[in-house]
Amino acid sequence: MSFSSLPLCPEIQKAVAEMGYEQPTPIQMQAIPQVLAGHDLLASAQTGTGKTAGFTLPILQYLQDNPRKGGGRPVRALILSPTRELAAQIGENVREYSRHLRTRSLVVFGGVSINPQMMKLRGGVDILIATPGRLLDLEHQNAVDLSKVEILVLDEADRMLDMGFIHDIRRVIKKLPVKRQNLLFSATFSNGIKSLANTILNNPVTVEVSPRNSASQQVTQFVHLVDKKRKAELLAHLIGRDNWEQVLIFTRTKHGANRLAEFLNDSGIKAAAIHGNKSQGARTRALADFKSGAIRALVATDIAARGLDIEQLPYVVNYELPNVAEDYVHRIGRTGRAEATGLALSLVCVDEHDLLRDIEKLLKKQIERMAEPGYDPDPSIKAEPIQKAKQGRGGNSRSGGGRQGGQGRSAEGRGNSGGGDKRPPRPRQHKPRSGNSDSGSPWGNRGK
Numbered sequence: 001m002s003f004s005s006l007p008l009c010p011e012i013q014k015a016v017a018e019m020g021y022e023q024p025t026p027i028q029m030q031a032i033p034q035v036l037a038g039h040d041l042l043a044s045a046q047t048g049t050g051k052t053a054g055f056t057l058p059i060l061q062y063l064q065d066n067p068r069k070g071g072g073r074p075v076r077a078l079i080l081s082p083t084r085e086l087a088a089q090i091g092e093n094v095r096e097y098s099r100h101l102r103t104r105s106l107v108v109f110g111g112v113s114i115n116p117q118m119m120k121l122r123g124g125v126d127i128l129i130a131t132p133g134r135l136l137d138l139e140h141q142n143a144v145d146l147s148k149v150e151i152l153v154l155d156e157a158d159r160m161l162d163m164g165f166i167h168d169i170r171r172v173i174k175k176l177p178v179k180r181q182n183l184l185f186s187a188t189f190s191n192g193i194k195s196l197a198n199t200i201l202n203n204p205v206t207v208e209v210s211p212r213n214s215a216s217q218q219v220t221q222f223v224h225l226v227d228k229k230r231k232a233e234l235l236a237h238l239i240g241r242d243n244w245e246q247v248l249i250f251t252r253t254k255h256g257a258n259r260l261a262e263f264l265n266d267s268g269i270k271a272a273a274i275h276g277n278k279s280q281g282a283r284t285r286a287l288a289d290f291k292s293g294a295i296r297a298l299v300a301t302d303i304a305a306r307g308l309d310i311e312q313l314p315y316v317v318n319y320e321l322p323n324v325a326e327d328y329v330h331r332i333g334r335t336g337r338a339e340a341t342g343l344a345l346s347l348v349c350v351d352e353h354d355l356l357r358d359i360e361k362l363l364k365k366q367i368e369r370m371a372e373p374g375y376d377p378d379p380s381i382k383a384e385p386i387q388k389a390k391q392g393r394g395g396n397s398r399s400g401g402g403r404q405g406g407q408g409r410s411a412e413g414r415g416n417s418g419g420g421d422k423r424p425p426r427p428r429q430h431k432p433r434s435g436n437s438d439s440g441s442p443w444g445n446r447g448k
């Protein structure tokens with residue numbers, strides 16, 4: 001199936017072709033006709049499946065087919081996003097897909113001055129992409145009229161619930177007309193999502209492109225058991241030895257992200273941290289530097305990393321496992337996006353064995369173990385409770401208490417459980433950015 005078989009106008013077809021898209025992804029194939037037919041949608045799609053175009057393209061087509069009536073330029077499509085980064089990413093995509101149309105879009109989120117956003121809203125906007133908190137602030141100040149919204153999109157709805165946005169979402173919905181089209185996208189379907197869907201969606205069509213709670217098939221996953229205090233050293237060793245060019249690293253806390261970025265910089269690996277305590281400017285700069293290759297390692301907390309779209313990201317490292325198993329799926333969804341393959345490596349210390357077990361239960365499989373010689377965990381080290389991440393809203397570490405990990409249990413599963421001295425293969429289809437010829441090592445440029 002090609003894009004030309006979808007009922008999208010030449011301007012949208014042209015923009016999509018300029019993006020280099022050859023054919024619609026499965027979520028696009030399923031969602032676009034349903035949205036165009038005016039149905040509410042309940043869509044389950046893992047990260048990187050092309051879901052943004054899945055809802056944006058039919059919205060643009062709808063706005064083309066149904067010119068606005070009456071005066072002014074009220075918001076006609078509202079897209080809610082849990083994080084600033086995801087909102088910015090969606091905004092960028094909407095701009096690209098609508099480049100040959102006269103549609104106006106705007107992104108609004110907190111952490112930056114509200115006045116320019118108010119000014120732009122005054123000029124009239126067709127598609128508004130917003131985080132819930134800032135949208136309500138703007139609404140309270142009468143800077144945005146939501147009474148003419150025709151299509152509502154809740155993107156990454158599961159994350160919005162995790163971040164405690166449910167009340168904000170309900171407040172926003174009260175400001176919308178009762179008659180509207182609703183599209184809900186979520187990577188996972190918890191009971192909370194089901195009940196949100198029941199109250200918001202009207203006779204929805206369900207679209208599911210991947211098994212629930214499954215990890216991307218394109219990602220090769222490995223676990224390396226290692227002592228907590230040696231994780232940073234092991235990571236720097238692997239990045240340096242195998243010349244990993246672009247690696248996204250997850251930590252559980254903002255403080256941990258800062259400390260690790262500092263350690264990597266001290267080890268000669270250019271790194272930056274990205275989390276909710278950083279200013280929006282610093283976060284945008286770090287992301288741009290990471291994308292351009294000016295820095296090699298981006299260290300992020302879960303929520304800051306949500307919505308990052310870095311094409312063909314080859315390496316994701318879980319420096320610390322997430323407290324909630326579903327976050328593992330989100331994290332490794334950062335790699336192997338679209339058609340590329342990726343590697344996801346988790347560095348797991350004795351405190352995290354329970355978290356690992358939860359993840360493997362969710363995935364319904366054991367993640368392959370690897371072991372770098374010299375980094376076997378010390379069996380005499382006992383598990384300790386895992387430090388709780390501070391709760392935060394709108395870009396901080398996730399809310400929901402940290403769990404206690406294997407307290408009092410003795411160390412177990414040390415060394416090469418299952419995998420021996422296994423090295424993950426180098427991911428396919430990722431072109432090195434600089435003259436970095438392959439040495440033939442299965443991991444990369446060993447010894448360079």
Ligand code: AMP
Pocket residue numbers: 020021022023024025028047048049050051052053309311337338
């Ligand atoms: P998303 O899941 O919307 O964040 O999209 C993930 C990545 O896939 C983005 O880099 C998109 O530009 C890209 N993408 C979306 N649709 C297609 C398509 N039909 N063909 C190729 N790449 C796509």
